[in-house]
Amino acid sequence: MRLLRIVPDDTKFDFMRFRRISFPISAVLSIIAIALYFFHGLNFGIDFRGGTLIEVRVKAGEADLGKMRSTLGGLGLGEFQLQQFGSPQDVLIRISQQPGGELAQQAAVAKVRQALGDEVEYRRVEVVGPRVSGELLSYGVIGLMLAIASIFIYLWFRFEWQFALGAMIANVHDLVLTIGFMSLAQIDFDLTSIAALLTILGYSLNDTVVIYDRIREMLRRYKKMPMPDLLNASINSTLSRSVITHVTVTLALLALLLFGGQAIHSFTATMMFGVVLVGTYTSIFIAAPILIYLGVGLGREFGRDET
Amino acid sequence: MLHFTPLKTAATLLTALFICLCAVPNFLPEETVKNWPKWAQRHIVLGLDLQGGSHILLEVDSEAVRKEKLQALLDDVRRVLRDARIGYTGLSVRGNAVEVRLREGTDQQQALAKLRDLSQPLTGMLAATGQRSLEVTDVGNGLFRLTPTPPAILERIRQAVEQSIQIIERRVNELGTVEPLIQRQGIDRILVQVPGLQDPTRLKELLGKTAKLDFRLVDATVTPQQAQQSGAPADAEILLGAKQREPYVIKKSVAVSGGDLTDAQPGFDQRSGEPVVNFRFNSNGARRFAQITQENVGRPFAIVLDNQVISAPVIREPIIGGSGQISGGFTVQEANDLSILLRAGALPAPLTIIEERTVGPGLGQDSIEKGKLASYVGSALVIVFMLVTYGLFGLFANIAVAINVAMIFGILSLLNATLTLPGIAGIVLTVGIAVDSNVLIYERIREEVRAGRTPINAMDAGFARALATILDSNITTFIAAAVLFYIGTGPVRGFAVTLGIGILTTVFTAFTLTRLIVAYWVRWRRPQRVPI
Numbered sequence: 005m006r007l008l009r010i011v012p013d014d015t016k017f018d019f020m021r022f023r024r025i026s027f028p029i030s031a032v033l034s035i036i037a038i039a040l041y042f043f044h045g046l047n048f049g050i051d052f053r054g055g056t057l058i059e060v061r062v063k064a065g066e067a068d069l070g071k072m073r074s075t076l077g078g079l080g081l082g083e084f085q086l087q088q089f090g091s092p093q094d095v096l097i098r099i100s101q102q103p104g105g106e107l108a109q110q111a112a113v114a115k116v117r118q119a120l121g122d123e124v125e126y127r128r129v130e131v132v133g134p135r136v137s138g139e140l141l142s143y144g145v146i147g148l149m150l151a152i153a154s155i156f157i158y159l160w161f162r163f164e165w166q167f168a169l170g171a172m173i174a175n176v177h178d179l180v181l182t183i184g185f186m187s188l189a190q191i192d193f194d195l196t197s198i199a200a201l202l203t204i205l206g207y208s209l210n211d212t213v214v215i216y217d218r219i220r221e222m223l224r225r226y227k228k229m230p231m232p233d234l235l236n237a238s239i240n241s242t243l244s245r246s247v248i249t250h251v252t253v254t255l256a257l258l259a260l261l262l263f264g265g266q267a268i269h270s271f272t273a274t275m276m277f278g279v280v281l282v283g284t285y286t287s288i289f290i291a292a293p294i295l296i297y298l299g300v301g302l303g304r305e306f307g308r309d310e311t
Numbered sequence: 312m313l314h315f316t317p318l319k320t321a322a323t324l325l326t327a328l329f330i331c332l333c334a335v336p337n338f339l340p341e342e343t344v345k346n347w348p349k350w351a352q353r354h355i356v357l358g359l360d361l362q363g364g365s366h367i368l369l370e371v372d373s374e375a376v377r378k379e380k381l382q383a384l385l386d387d388v389r390r391v392l393r394d395a396r397i398g399y400t401g402l403s404v405r406g407n408a409v410e411v412r413l414r415e416g417t418d419q420q421q422a423l424a425k426l427r428d429l430s431q432p433l434t435g436m437l438a439a440t441g442q443r444s445l446e447v448t449d450v451g452n453g454l455f456r457l458t459p460t461p462p463a464i465l466e467r468i469r470q471a472v473e474q475s476i477q478i479i480e481r482r483v484n485e486l487g488t489v490e491p492l493i494q495r496q497g498i499d500r501i502l503v504q505v506p507g508l509q510d511p512t513r514l515k516e517l518l519g520k521t522a523k524l525d526f527r528l529v530d531a532t533v534t535p536q537q538a539q540q541s542g543a544p545a546d547a548e549i550l551l552g553a554k555q556r557e558p559y560v561i562k563k564s565v566a567v568s569g570g571d572l573t574d575a576q577p578g579f580d581q582r583s584g585e586p587v588v589n590f591r592f593n594s595n596g597a598r599r600f601a602q603i604t605q606e607n608v609g610r611p612f613a614i615v616l617d618n619q620v621i622s623a624p625v626i627r628e629p630i631i632g633g634s635g636q637i638s639g640g641f642t643v644q645e646a647n648d649l650s651i652l653l654r655a656g657a658l659p660a661p662l663t664i665i666e667e668r669t670v671g672p673g674l675g676q677d678s679i680e681k682g683k684l685a686s687y688v689g690s691a692l693v694i695v696f697m698l699v700t701y702g703l704f705g706l707f708a709n710i711a712v713a714i715n716v717a718m719i720f721g722i723l724s725l726l727n728a729t730l731t732l733p734g735i736a737g738i739v740l741t742v743g744i745a746v747d748s749n750v751l752i753y754e755r756i757r758e759e760v761r762a763g764r765t766p767i768n769a770m771d772a773g774f775a776r777a778l779a780t781i782l783d784s785n786i787t788t789f790i791a792a793a794v795l796f797y798i799g800t801g802p803v804r805g806f807a808v809t810l811g812i813g814i815l816t817t818v819f820t821a822f823t824l825t826r827l828i829v830a831y832w833v834r835w836r837r838p839q840r841v842p843i
Contacts, residue, residue: 008700106370130667
């Protein structure tokens with residue numbers, strides 16, 4: 005039976021040719037991402053900023069956001085946001101952290117309950133006080149840095165330092181672009197976002213390691229092949245595996261994105277961007293060519309090519 | 312690579328089978344599973360975001376614990392010096408120490424020795440051997456400073472947390488909810504998780520009150536208005552009423568302590584019909600109560616709860632029986648709640664709620680449905696894709712991944728792990744990643760075939776070369792999952808757990824099951840060519 009072959013065998017694309025384009029593009033995109041982070045900012049959720057999140061479902065008919073807004077506006081809660089969440093009956097109420105420490109947050113929830121009364125069903129209430137939000141934020145940042153450091157050390161053991169460095173540059177670049185995307189789309193940035201970022205990091209590296217493994221094998225075998233050709237050959241030979249795996253992961257994520265519901269929407273959207281879009285691009289167009297610039301493969305002129 | 316001894320085959324299949332069977336208790340109803348041995352009953356716990364319920368994180372007021380310890384120390388110093396007939400001119404709490412200035416001419420050495428006696432060796436877990444609870448320093452000029460050591464304070468906080476947990480358990484049990492989870496977190500925090508609880512308002516009220524009840528005499532030497540203007544007398548203080556916030560002047564010393572209560576029940580006043588709390592003292596409290604009421608007939612007697620005056624009735628006659636009534640304009644609910652609080656006991660230190668997450672059952676059920684749907688769709692898509700791309704070998708890969716997922720559930724069950732919505736996402740993601748291992752193997756085999764190897768050799772070499780890569784690439788994702796587990800809480804931790812376990816099972820199945828299936832197929836079919 006004829007099987008599906010997305011990538012034909014023996015492809016011979018010259019990926020390395022693009023490195024003079026891909027590096028500058030990546031540099032520009034990274035700068036844009038960083039600028040977005042600083043000027044547009046991330047949509048920090050209550051996990052990191054403290055405050056209250058209430059998800060309500062109106063019991064009858066559709067939610068009247070305008071009316072709710074004016075009802076809540078009279079409660080003296082300071083900054084708050086209302087948005088539709090999924091269906092027209094669901095409303096997400098976000099209340100910024102109240103001054104006055106932990107007790108003030110509780111008071112705010114009580115006020116809202118009293119104001120909205122019996123008209124709504126409370127699907128979810130989350131209150132994060134100032135102390136816990138500060139901790140979650142520092143844990144999140146420390147976690148990311150810890151993961152980057154541990155993976156770097158692991159790669160250094162398994163490969164040479166140039167590989168480790170190349171992989172880290174490529175994958176931190178992934179994270180930077182993903183954060184830029186999150187800033188642009190103002191995706192909710194909370195603890196599950198850190199989960200998404202860490203998973204993107206782990207999974208992208210997954211991909212990069214497969215390519216590096218092949219490069220290392222070829223370096224041993226073909227001692228005379230010039231680096232660009234060798235890298236091209238490595239990528240071409242792993243291309244069908246890469247494409248097929250990316251298709252399966254994309255299918256899995258697509259199912260989560262379309263059917264997983266609002267609760268994990270921000271999580272799956274972030275993963276989709278990081279894993280599918282960026283991860284593939286960087287593994288091929290950044291992680292591999294960067295080895296040339298890091299000096300891999302120099303001083304190999306001696307020795308013959310094995311067959 | 313394709314050679315499987317019968318022993319290896321048996322070991323692999325039995326391990327996989329055993330772990331898969333561990334997942335079974337999750338799908339059977341309670342009654343069937345009840346009579347199995349404990350280890351076989353282990354099952355997955357649904358997270359609060361799937362079950363619905365409340366998660367409340369409380370913090371013990373360490374400052375209050377410290378102040379209380381210093382106050383107790385001050386009382387001890389006073390007692391010790393009085394017993395030894397050593398005079399002192401000043402005794403107070405200053406900063407984080409108690410300072411005492413001895414009178415001129417007193418025996419400083421004796422005093423120092425007596426004070427040093429107050430310091431005890433610490434036996435708790437936090438103390439190094441030989442550490443003591445107090446540091447006594449001779450500042451000079453007859454001034455001595457006693458400072459509780461940091462380990463002593465930590466120990467006291469730890470005790471306060473343990474006591475609080477017990478009291479919280481009693482209070483929460485009164486709500487009649489499903490088994491709540493109450494455990495310490497860190498040094499000074501307590502986590503309370505109550506599955507199925509929809510409106511935590513009452514729970515929060517019960518947890519937020521220290522519930523320290525005292526009976527104290529009202530100071531009649533000044534009126535409240537006079538005291539507000541020129542200050543209360545030295546042995547009294549101004550306290551406000553609980554409902555109307557009117558001022559009272561109450562003596563500082565406690566006549567009868569609420570700690571001596573043995574029972575408190577809600578009831579109704581015989582005459583007015585208003586809700587009240589009927590209480591009873593133990594013999595100690597009853598004796599004190601009788602004495603105080605006897606000595607103070609005609610005078611008002613204040614009932615103070617958490618530094619607020621509930622009521623201050625006038626003592627009409629001595630109460631010898633050790634029982635009485637508290638009325639303070641309560642509603643039925645308030646009388647009920649106060650009885651619960653008094654029965655459970657007073658918290659050693661105030662608790663503050665620093666984090667609260669409540670999910671209603673509606674959302675929980677929705678999340679489960681969505682999680683299931685996404686899993687089915689995702690798996691179906693991947694299965695079809697694999698069949699279309701690799702045909703028969705795609706089927707082998709699908710079987711391996713199916714067993715993989717069953718094993719993930721099995722291990723989660725053995726660990727009594729918590730499954731959250733991100734956890735379900737982790738499983739779906741693992742399906743996508745698990746397939747990668749098989750793809751690596753298959754693509755490698757195809758390459759070897761193109762390079763000219765015979766089918767058997769190609770498959771052999773494919774497995775050999777690919778497995779090292781599989782190990783390497785999965786370890787990086789595993790490190791990310793491990794870090795996430797360490798820093799994450801709640802739902803995020805659930806994700807890290809399923810992802811991490813998924814990676815372990817993926818590597819296991821790639822190394823064993825896929826190889827096993829292919830090996831036996833080769834042996835059975837003796838193929839002329841590799842069908843991928």
